Structures are given as C-alpha cells and as structure tokens.
Amino acid sequence: MADTTDYRLSREVGGGARGSGLRLGIPGYLVGPAVFFADLCLLILASVASAVGYHRIMLQEVGDLTTFMGLACAVSFYLTIFLTYRGNYSVRRLMQPVLQCREVTMAWIAVFLMLVTLAFLLKVGPNLSRGATIAFFLTGWSALVGWRALLSAQLHQARAMRVIAPRQVVVVSDRRVEEARTYLQDLAFHDYDVARFLVLPASDDFDEIGRELIDAAGPEHRIDSYFLLMDWGRPDRIGRLAEILRAVPLSVRLFPDPKVSRLLGRHELSVGGVWATEIQRAPLSFEERLAKRTLDIVVSAALLILASPLMLASALLIKLGSRGPVFFTQARTGFSGVPFRIFKFRTLTTMDDGPTVKQVSRNDDRLTRVGRWLRRTSIDELPQLINILRGEMSLVGPRPHAAAHTDYYGQLIANYAYRHHVKPGLTGWAQVNGFRGETTLSQMKARVDHDLWYIDNWSLWLDVKILLKTCVVLLISPAY
Structure with missing residues (x-):
C-alpha cells in the first residue's frame, strides 16, 4: 500500500503560519x-x-x-x-x-x-x-x-494570511519525506501548498496509487498540478506514472534527479533553488480558457436567439408526433470526467440512460418519424446550446459520450481519458473529419486520435475553423 501523507506544508517543513490548512481565498x-x-x-x-x-x-x-x-x-x-x-x-x-x-x-x-x-x-x-x-x-x-x-x-x-489561495499540489516521490525536504521547502516558499505527499511502492504495481492520484484530482480538492520526484535511473517507472496521469487534466512536472540535474540545460519552471521540467502541459491556460469561454457565450447566445423559432416548431412537432417528453436528457462525461446532464430533442421512443446504452444506427427502429428528420438535420442537437451557456460544454471539443460508453471504451482504448482534458463540444475535429454517429471500435480509436490532436493543437482560430467547417459538413453530408 502506498504511503500517503495529507501534508500541511508549514508544520512539516517550517512554513510558519501557512499551515492553517485554509483552502479558501482569491486564486x-x-x-x-x-x-x-x-x-x-x-x-x-x-x-x-x-x-x-x-x-x-x-x-x-x-x-x-x-x-x-x-x-x-x-x-x-x-x-x-x-x-x-x-x-x-x-x-x-x-x-x-x-x-x-x-x-x-x-x-x-x-x-x-x-x-x-x-x-x-x-x-x-x-x-x-x-x-x-x-x-x-x-x-x-x-x-x-x-x-x-x-x-x-x-x-x-x-x-x-492566505487571502491569496496558494496553489494546491500533489508530490509523488520514490523517497521519504525527509529526503525531499529541500524540494518541499522551495515549493512552500514559492506559494505551493503540498496537499498530499505520496510515496511510491517499491514494486511496480501502481494500480492502487494510480487510483489515489486520479481521485486527488477531483474538483473538490482543487489540485493545481502534480510534481514527480523520482529516480531518473528508472525511466520505466516514470513512464508508467506519466501514463497513469494522462487521465488527469492537470499539469505534471518532473523534478530533476539530483544525480543528473547539473548536466541538464534549459528548464521550464523555476522553483526557488531547484527547478522542474514540464512533461505534460495543462491543456489551456487561464487566458486561453477565457478566450474560449467568451467565444462560447457570444456565439451560443446568438444561435439560441436566432434558432428559437425553429426550436419551438421542433418541440411542437415532437409533442404532436409521439408520446413522451420534448427533451431527452442523459448522463454524459464532461471535463475532467465530471458527469453532467446533456439536453437534446427526443428522437427515439426510448429514454436509455443507465449501465447499458445502445448506439443509434441509421435504420434504428426506435427512431420516431419526427426524430428521424431531426437527426438528419442535426436540429436535435440545438438544446445543447443551453449546456454551453451553463458552462458544461463548449462549442468545439470532443463529443461527450454516455457514461456507459465512457466506461466501456476507457478500458479498450489507450489515452481515452485524455479527451476529458477540455470541455466536451457541440462539434469537434473528429466530427468534421467524418467520424460522426454510430462507430465501431476502430472508428472510435480514430475519433479519439482526432480528439487528442485537437487538444494538443488548440487555438481560437482552430475553433473558428471547425465551426465554419461544421456548417459545410451539415449541408453536404447530413447525419442520420
């Protein structure tokens, strides 16, 4: 079992009044x-x-x-x-x-x-x-x-006084806390609060500590990043841990091994007397998130106003065409794996939402007559503009999958969880490149590859390009 320490940095390494454990404050x-x-x-x-x-x-x-x-x-x-x-x-x-x-x-x-x-x-x-x-x-x-x-x-x-909230970090090490004291003191001096200090097991079985690391990234813990303090003579262990942390939408930084730090050149992040090189970048910076969110609010609000007559007419047709509610809601996996309820116009006679969710096929007998038309024109997706305004989705990003599909494909496709490093989108890079609708396992792997490319190459212009290309795709290649 991993040695896990809930670490109040000031009391352990001499940070004075910083050890009150207060987590509230101005970011x-x-x-x-x-x-x-x-x-x-x-x-x-x-x-x-x-x-x-x-x-x-x-x-x-x-x-x-x-x-x-x-x-x-x-x-x-x-x-x-x-x-x-x-x-x-x-x-x-x-x-x-x-x-x-x-x-x-x-x-x-x-x-x-x-x-x-x-x-x-x-x-x-x-x-x-x-x-x-x-x-x-x-x-x-x-x-x-x-x-x-x-x-x-x-x-x-x-x-x-901790009015400015320190950045909460998790330190993962293959050495005891006493041996890492210099690194921890420098982190404390530069306003990093080590919320947890985890010592890796001697064996290569990282399953248990992997679960702890992913749980630590939950929104209730407000973790800013991870720091790895590990022996560089064991790159297999570093690689294994880095692979586990790809499921976490946070920055991961690797401290230099004392034996090789003097041989290294430029570095990414200076932390007092030591430094760390960044081996995984947080997907979007604060400025980038602000720009993306501004685009989401402006465009989605305008679309919602312009499309309101069409949405009202669609709601009336759904109500007159079959028995059941106008809207279909379902648990989907959002940013950082946090579930949310997605809004769509109901197109099926069923309301699947549980451990088993069947994908909709082209000639699915569950489709209603109105629903078939709504899916072909993608009008059934318009209520997701509400999800965007609520901050649960973005205009552009990986399409959100049902919780049941996330559990299924997460076990079969490497780096599947990495697609949750950004908010899910109404449209995405995979969708404008032909990966829409029902998918096989190979098609899903290709979709995930496109989603990961989008995350690694994000720019505001790329979002605009995808939105424009989506309009073209909807005109020349309707869905089903």
Whole structure:
C-alpha cells in the first residue's frame, strides 16, 4: 500500500503560519489581471490630473483634455503590453518591490521615448502641451512606482494570511519525506501548498496509487498540478506514472534527479533553488480558457436567439408526433470526467440512460418519424446550446459520450481519458473529419486520435475553423 501523507506544508517543513490548512481565498491567477486593469485606470487618472493641474496653474483654464486621454490610453496600452511580455504580472514578481521599480522605470522610459518619436514623425506635437506631457511623465512614473511598492507589501501580507489561495499540489516521490525536504521547502516558499505527499511502492504495481492520484484530482480538492520526484535511473517507472496521469487534466512536472540535474540545460519552471521540467502541459491556460469561454457565450447566445423559432416548431412537432417528453436528457462525461446532464430533442421512443446504452444506427427502429428528420438535420442537437451557456460544454471539443460508453471504451482504448482534458463540444475535429454517429471500435480509436490532436493543437482560430467547417459538413453530408 502506498504511503500517503495529507501534508500541511508549514508544520512539516517550517512554513510558519501557512499551515492553517485554509483552502479558501482569491486564486493567484486573478491577481495579475486585476493589477493589469488597475495600472490602466491609474495611468488614465495620472494623465488627466497632470493635464488639469498644469493648465490650471499655468493657464488658469482646463482646456481640451481629449488629447491627453488619448495619450494616457496609448501609454497604458504599450506599457502593460511591455510589462506583460516581461512577466511582471505574476504574483511572485509583483512581490519584489526592487524588481518592480526597475522594470516599471525601464518600461516607462522606453514607452515614452517611442511615443515621443511617433508624435514627432506624425507631426502631432502641436496638439500636446510640453509642460503637461513632462508633468504626466513624472506623475505617472511616481504613481506606478508607489503603487507597486504598496502592492508588494499588501501581497506579502495577503499571502501570509492566505487571502491569496496558494496553489494546491500533489508530490509523488520514490523517497521519504525527509529526503525531499529541500524540494518541499522551495515549493512552500514559492506559494505551493503540498496537499498530499505520496510515496511510491517499491514494486511496480501502481494500480492502487494510480487510483489515489486520479481521485486527488477531483474538483473538490482543487489540485493545481502534480510534481514527480523520482529516480531518473528508472525511466520505466516514470513512464508508467506519466501514463497513469494522462487521465488527469492537470499539469505534471518532473523534478530533476539530483544525480543528473547539473548536466541538464534549459528548464521550464523555476522553483526557488531547484527547478522542474514540464512533461505534460495543462491543456489551456487561464487566458486561453477565457478566450474560449467568451467565444462560447457570444456565439451560443446568438444561435439560441436566432434558432428559437425553429426550436419551438421542433418541440411542437415532437409533442404532436409521439408520446413522451420534448427533451431527452442523459448522463454524459464532461471535463475532467465530471458527469453532467446533456439536453437534446427526443428522437427515439426510448429514454436509455443507465449501465447499458445502445448506439443509434441509421435504420434504428426506435427512431420516431419526427426524430428521424431531426437527426438528419442535426436540429436535435440545438438544446445543447443551453449546456454551453451553463458552462458544461463548449462549442468545439470532443463529443461527450454516455457514461456507459465512457466506461466501456476507457478500458479498450489507450489515452481515452485524455479527451476529458477540455470541455466536451457541440462539434469537434473528429466530427468534421467524418467520424460522426454510430462507430465501431476502430472508428472510435480514430475519433479519439482526432480528439487528442485537437487538444494538443488548440487555438481560437482552430475553433473558428471547425465551426465554419461544421456548417459545410451539415449541408453536404447530413447525419442520420
């Protein structure tokens, strides 16, 4: 049996007050965007205040502030882009006041020189008061440096009080906790909270610990990532564990073996005095999830409004055509394996939802007359727009399978669970490449391969491309 430790990091490795075990707080990934927008607001206020103050003192009038509003927006835009590119909106860097002062000063001077040069080349100088511009240069820089110094102190206090929720991680090791103390201390210092420390068994039987690792990734535990601390002389064990963790939609990082770390070059993630190389990337970053979710909400809401007359007519035809409810709901497997209820227009005379679910075939005798038409035109899928607005599905992603089919194919197809690393979709890369409807085992393997390719190569443009291609596929190749 694996040695499993529910690990309160501060009490075990000297993290002080961090060991209260509190799991609530503001997620760390929200701090950067909040500071980003605070910078924008601060610079606009500094620009307006500089212009008003200068004109009041020197000219006894306020004058036209439109030009200075434009200047503030331009400076804010380029400055925040520069700081973002340099990684200065991460919590760790925001907590270093000397670094922030240096980075802000360098960015501020670079942006101002660039904009002054553009103003000269475009001959917009007469519209700008030199005195007010200089006042904004000094006022904006002072406000930013002062704000960052104050923010750094507040972030230190917030982290100590755990107002900012530390990232919960699981450490899997083939050595005891005492031997991993250096790694754990560095994780603690950089705001990682080791929720569990699991020691691998001496044998190669990972079945039990594999179940524990997958259970630890449940939404109730709020785990951010996994760290592996293992002997690199046993790549078979690392590979076996990495294969098990492919069923988990989280980042998996491998610490270097002390015997070989000095021989290694570039790395992915610096964690204090040690570093870890990333062997599995979390499918989508926060910014990517935000962009994808925005696309989902905008497009699905518009489609729901436009298709509402067609959906009402379809509901009426279903009600008049056969006995039973208008909607068919079924347990489907969603993101990270979490089940949800999918909405579809009822097309069958049965309502299969249990341990055995028969796939619908082209000449299925369970199809109603209205249902056959609804499936051929794919109108029966339109209620899933509600699932998308609820956040259970996305416009594009692997098609969600019935829970019974997930259990069945998960035992037969390698990496099947990896398709749950993103939200299921109304359409997907597999569907626009011909893998729709009833499938054999070989066809299902091909569908899974397409789903995994989509996850590994995701981009917002790819989603748009799939949506456009779906429209073409529906016109030239109707379903059944």
